[in-house]
Amino acid sequence: MTPLLWTLLLLLVCCLLAWYLTATAARLDRLHHRVETSRASLDAELARRASAAVELATSGLLDPATALLLADAATASLDAPRGPGPLDPGPGTREEQERCDEERWWVETALSQALTAALAPGMVDARGRPDAADVVGRARGAVRRVELARRFHNDAVMQARRLRAKRLVRWAHLAGHARLPRTADFDDAAALGRRDTAPDPAPDPAPGSTVVPPGTSPSDRHPDAGPGS
Amino acid sequence: MRVGLVCPYSFDVPGGVQAHVRDLAAHLGAAGHHVSVLAPAEDGAELPPFVVSAGRAVPVPYNGSVSRLRFGPVAAARVARWLDDGGFDVCHLHEPLAPSTSLLALWAATCPVVATFHTANLRSRAMQAAYPLLRPSLEKIAARIAVSEDARRTVVEHIGGDAVVVPNGVDTRRFATAAPRPEWTGTPGAPVLALLGRLDEPRKGLHVLCAALPRLRAAVPGVRVLVAGHGAAEPVRALAPADAAAVELLGPLDEPAKAALLRSADVYVAPHTGAESFGIVLVEAMSAGTAVAASDLGAFRRVLGDGEHGRLFTPGDPAALAGAVLELLADPAARAGLARAGQLAARTYDWAAVATDVLRVYETVTAGRRA
Known part of the structure; x- marks a missing residue:
């Protein structure tokens, strides 16, 4: 081997490595973007579900005890402190951030359980209430949307974590200062959401629209919830 | 909402995936959404007005049966042009692992991608060979739908991650x-x-x-x-x-x-x-x-x-x-x-319930982008 050949070979290896790192960085960037957007929509759907729960609780369709339980769980969800974005390195230490997330998911689990109880068969008294199907349908639809958003978010988180666990990604520090995202682990009342498509389907209040009732859009209520803020 | 649906199998041949895409397009259209379907089809075949042909499909044995698929650089260019012209809010691919239009669209798409997995029998050996190549593309899928619990299990086992179950619709x-x-x-x-x-x-x-x-x-x-x-x-x-x-x-x-x-x-x-x-x-x-x-x-x-x-x-x-x-x-x-x-x-x-659920998936995917 001549020195020239050696140099060429080294150059080739460098080029390949550079190409691979660039491609992997682009992949990671795309996954991080997915983590942030899916988390933003999970936050939006959680807010929507909480307001649908408040509406159901105050509708007079439930007995006072159930209504009070549901309203309590729903307001707890709306008032729960929002941590930083799923990839934001600060503020606070990692432990503080994780505790904040865990408390939030605990509150959402409580709301899921309250909704499961309130929407069990025979709980809603629809006599003389033509709007009952609408209110219940909105709540059920919101539950299903939370289930969807949570699954999509966790799917993105798992794939991002998988890529970030690769040795080359860690050595080359491709993730920068982005926090390692964590899955959103809470009970999303999946059984309840699916019953929405079961026999006697409740009409979806607004198919094809993403309108959130005024005053409850995530940007109004949780200025710190979305990415990039 | 502007929705682009991609079907990997020839649209002029009857089949489960084709029927699903056609019915979904009809129901989304009836709900007031703009829908365009990209699918392979014979030249001169009679197609519904919302279907754009990706060209002639070639019969190839794939996944245990003979499928009519469309691939190659000309097909890739057609798919990319369709995506460009469409300006879709959501691109919904069906059977994204079939080596046809869906995979090409996944490769080229820049809008949020939803993918529906219809099959429960992915050949694991073929998957293992092709997987390192496909993984970066598959990571672009923002929402995975499986048509049944069995199809979902296949996705989880062979591809990893998760999927939500939205069943096939029937009129x-x-x-x-x-x-x-x-x-x-x-x-x-x-x-x-x-x-x-x-x-x-x-x-x-x-x-x-x-x-x-x-x-x-x-x-x-x-x-x-x-x-x-x-x-x-x-x-x-x-x-x-x-x-x-x-x-x-x-x-x-x-x-x-x-x-x-x-x-x-x-x-x-x-x-x-x-x-x-x-x-x-x-x-x-x-x-x-x-x-x-x-x-x-x-x-x-x-x-x-x-x-x-x-x-x-x-x-x-x-x-x-x-x-x-x-x-x-x-x-x-x-x-x-x-x-x-x-x-x-x-x-x-029933399609009324199923189409509503699919729309919810689209909205979940697009909501995060706007927030």
Whole structure:
């Protein structure tokens, strides 16, 4: 081997490595973007579900005890402190951030359980209430949307974590200062959401629209919830 | 919302995925959304107005059956142009791992991507070989949909991550209100069994039904078996002449005729031997109010509510098939009860509910982008 050949070979290896790192960085960037957007929509759907729960609780369709339980769980969800974005390195230490997330998911689990109880068969008294199907349908639809958003978010988180666990990604520090995202682990009342498509389907209040009732859009209520803020 | 749907299989050939895409497009369009479908098709084939042809498909054996697929650089360029022209809010790919338009669209897409996995039998060896190449593309999918719990399990096992289950849709009313045809309607002496599917695929199980025929004719001599679908029926030709006379091959049927056949038959038989992910034809038969006897496969068991909405028998066992069918033929009251339960259960799969759920997925995917 001549020195020239050696140099060429080294150059080739460098080029390949550079190409691979660039491609992997682009992949990671795309996954991080997915983590942030899916988390933003999970936050939006959680807010929507909480307001649908408040509406159901105050509708007079439930007995006072159930209504009070549901309203309590729903307001707890709306008032729960929002941590930083799923990839934001600060503020606070990692432990503080994780505790904040865990408390939030605990509150959402409580709301899921309250909704499961309130929407069990025979709980809603629809006599003389033509709007009952609408209110219940909105709540059920919101539950299903939370289930969807949570699954999509966790799917993105798992794939991002998988890529970030690769040795080359860690050595080359491709993730920068982005926090390692964590899955959103809470009970999303999946059984309840699916019953929405079961026999006697409740009409979806607004198919094809993403309108959130005024005053409850995530940007109004949780200025710190979305990415990039 | 502007929605781009991509179907990997030739649109002028009937098939489950094609029918699903066509119906989904129609329902989204009726709900006021802009829908464009990209699919391979023969030149000059008659297509619905919302379909854009990606060019001629080539028949290739893939995943256990012969599929008409479209690939190559010209196809890739057409797919990219369709994406550019469409300006879609969501791009919804069907069967993203089929080496055809869906995979090409996934490669080129820059808008949020939703993907529906229809199959429950991904060949794991092929997947393992191709996987490192596909992984970066697959990571672009923001929302994965599986059409059944079985299809979801396949996604989780072979690809990792998770998927949500949104079942296939059926226009239940069309089947419930179809008019039966007298020539396909059974009498107490000559009851009618129906079977639909591609006859050249062994996994559709026509040979199991044929093997059960002597037993069926021994108990009910007048029994008629109506078989509809594409392909040559080898198992029927192998039968004794007397048994073969009981089988009527109807050839491929159009949709109204299919609904009429399902309405007319006394029992719908699904003798599949494996590798089914959903069993939409079962739901169609149930919607038509026809009693169903099906192989005890995971997907069929779920559709039939563990046997509450239809009879199940051991897959590939002609004696078990004959037993289940004869039981149904012997007791018209039980058969009617089973048919009624099936019709009620089939409403879960009505398109109105399914399209609403698919829209929710689209909104979940696009909401995060706007926030």
